Amino acid sequence: GSKQSMITTFFNKI
């Protein structure tokens, strides 16, 4: 199965 990743994993908070 595949797992939904989150956008915050790729883009950092500024």
Add this chain to the structure above:
Amino acid sequence: MLELRLVQGSLLKKVLEAIKDLVTDANFDCSATGFSLQAMDSSHVALVALLLRSEGFEHYRCDRNISMGMNLNNMSKMLKCAGNDDIITIKGDDGSDTITFMFESPTQDKIADFEMKLMDIDSEHLGIPEAEYHAIVRMPSAEFSRICKDLSSIGDTVVISVTKEGVKFSTRGDIGAANIVLRQNTTVDKPEEATIIEMNEPVSLTFALRYMNSFTKATPLSSMVTISLSSELPVVVEYKIAEMGYVRFYLAPKIEE
């Protein structure tokens, strides 16, 4: 003091329809550059970035950078009261907890004011890094919308693969499977009917169709959509807004466990 006059008011109406189902509340930022927004959906899987450049407004006054929290559903309710040909002016005063939308009919015989309450939103701003994409697909937005809709009747996820053969959209579900392949096609009468595939490296990524279908609500904004893909990075689905800016949707991929 803030005063933004948009002659083609329908653009703002379309922008709200494009994003209001994905994002409930968002901060609109106003600066010398333009009127912009960045927001994530409630599950932090997708992100929307909007820019309407100041040059695209007939009149643009923004004395200082300001961030205004709005409920997009309420904003949409108000903008639905503007006619499609109306000129829309957004007005705000420093320190005020409301914003005013003024709608003027093209013949100036009807002028309406709608005042909306602002809200405090504690939102996170994300830095979106510049990326080299493995593949960029430019295609008619209506075709992309049709593909997402068709595939979602079969499965929940779409695999988007770009190879030298073209771009393939695949899904699989309880009733069966579907594959739609588009090849590059530039021999069309109108540029907005072309499919252009730029590939630096083959790429294949899996995404939730529910989000893709939500992004296609931006279809009325632009005849073309650009899909940028890189392995293990969110896809960017971009709708350009004629001479003004863009709505970009970023969607995190599904990753094999």
